Amino acid sequence: MKLPYKFYRNLFDFDHDKIAQNGHVDITLFDIKRSMLTVGQIPWNKGVPLEILKWKIKIIEAHINALESSVKIKNIKYLESTEKVTISFYIGMTFAQLISEKLYNIKHLYHLNSHNDERFEINKLAKSPDLIGINEKSLGAKPFLIEAKGSSISQKKFPYARVEAATKQLDSVNNIKFTHNNNIYFKKDINKLVIATHPLKSEELITQIIDPVGEGELDIVVNSDVSLLNYYFTIMSLIENSKEEPSIYVINDIEFQISYIKDLNLYIGLSKKIYTILHNSFIIRYYENYLSVDGIYMESIEVLNRYDEQIDFIQRTNTTDDFSIGKDGVLLFSNLKDINK
Structure with a gap:
């Protein structure tokens, strides 16, 4: 639309x-x-x-x-x-x-x-x-x-x-x-x-x-580092606290860490490379409430910039309304069949 x-x-x-x-x-x-x-x-x-x-x-x-x-x-x-x-x-x-x-x-x-x-x-x-x-x-x-x-x-x-x-x-x-x-x-x-x-x-x-x-x-x-961690904090929290074990799916050669969020009736995913970059900083902040974030912004941006053309292609060729991928590497969809691209 x-x-x-x-x-x-x-x-x-x-x-x-x-x-x-x-x-x-x-x-x-x-x-x-x-x-x-x-x-x-x-x-x-x-x-x-x-x-x-x-x-x-x-x-x-x-x-x-x-x-x-x-x-x-x-x-x-x-x-x-x-x-x-x-x-x-x-x-x-x-x-x-x-x-x-x-x-x-x-x-x-x-x-x-x-x-x-x-x-x-x-x-x-x-x-x-x-x-x-x-x-x-x-x-x-x-x-x-x-x-x-x-x-x-x-x-x-x-x-x-x-x-x-x-x-x-x-x-x-x-x-x-x-x-x-x-x-x-x-x-x-x-x-x-x-x-x-x-x-x-x-x-x-x-x-x-x-x-x-x-x-x-x-x-x-x-x-930049603190802002980036906080930007993804809710998405990371949903994936980490999902009652179902996260899975790895590949879409157009990009690996995504994906979890089904039953309360939202949605699958939520994040680029696995971004997830890995943020994971330690997220765990320290979530459980110990202090910051350890040096360098995560530049690492993440370098990854996302490399993914730009792939994400653009997925966006252009998507034919379902129940699917979304952002330039931030966040993925949202309703059915596993929608990610078989």
């Missing part, structure tokens, strides 16, 4: 409907579920509880209508206004993650949380953007700051006031430093995007992408 998007070069163009690019990304229902399970994770030391993950999956099943040619929202009229806020939040975050992966080749998005968060250092208290990531395949690497916005209200266009507020949060950042290479990226090198998703009057979901221009004062330091 297709998720359409419109790209605007700046806030003025968005306000005056001057579209720089129309397009779409191809996604499956399980792409949406996979994104829901990984986006915005914060560092819970024991992984997100199964009850919460089950609830997130049920949100998708209750409110997303996956058609052959489009993605539609459903059952919103049965919700109270405060309940709609929750759905809007997850629409914004989930589809921002998918757009980031499919359009900008970002393998990992980290949810910025400046309060007592070991993943980040931020030089002052202020509102920061939602998500941060980096495209490591680009020449010299490209850092991205993303403000994710969502709405469950059917409308012709995302509200200008909310997009304007989002651009101000993006504009608050002056520079970013990633600890895996100690490079400092200043505002001219940082890609800043508002990714706003909402249903049209037809209930079909559409995404608007706005590239704001501005300057800020926040300096952000991203601990």
Whole structure:
């Protein structure tokens, strides 16, 4: 199915409907579920509880209508206004993650949380953007700051006031430093995007992408190794704590460590090489609650970059809606026959 998007070069163009690019990304229902399970994770030391993950999956099943040619929202009229806020939040975050992966080749998005968060250092208290990531395949690497916005209200266009507020949060950042290479990226090198998703009057979901221009004062330091471990922590926890013995499956010459998660009625997998790189760090953090992560980011990125073409091929040739593989090496599917590719 297709998720359409419109790209605007700046806030003025968005306000005056001057579209720089129309397009779409191809996604499956399980792409949406996979994104829901990984986006915005914060560092819970024991992984997100199964009850919460089950609830997130049920949100998708209750409110997303996956058609052959489009993605539609459903059952919103049965919700109270405060309940709609929750759905809007997850629409914004989930589809921002998918757009980031499919359009900008970002393998990992980290949810910025400046309060007592070991993943980040931020030089002052202020509102920061939602998500941060980096495209490591680009020449010299490209850092991205993303403000994710969502709405469950059917409308012709995302509200200008909310997009304007989002651009101000993006504009608050002056520079970013990633600890895996100690490079400092200043505002001219940082890609800043508002990714706003909402249903049209037809209930079909559409995404608007706005590239704001501005300057800020926040300096952000991203601990690459800690951020990466926390990104995968819930997936690792599900595989490690599965009641069934994990299995190894090969898809397009990539080995995956796979477990059936009965409570979710899903198979969840992770590239075996990534699983092996993270395993010791995960065990130490999970059981002993301290960090031992040096070097895991670069090791993982080197593996994932080598897998890019293979994963792209699997995504392009997938013919079932009950299957998803991400550029982060995470696999999600409903039936073992779906992985015989």
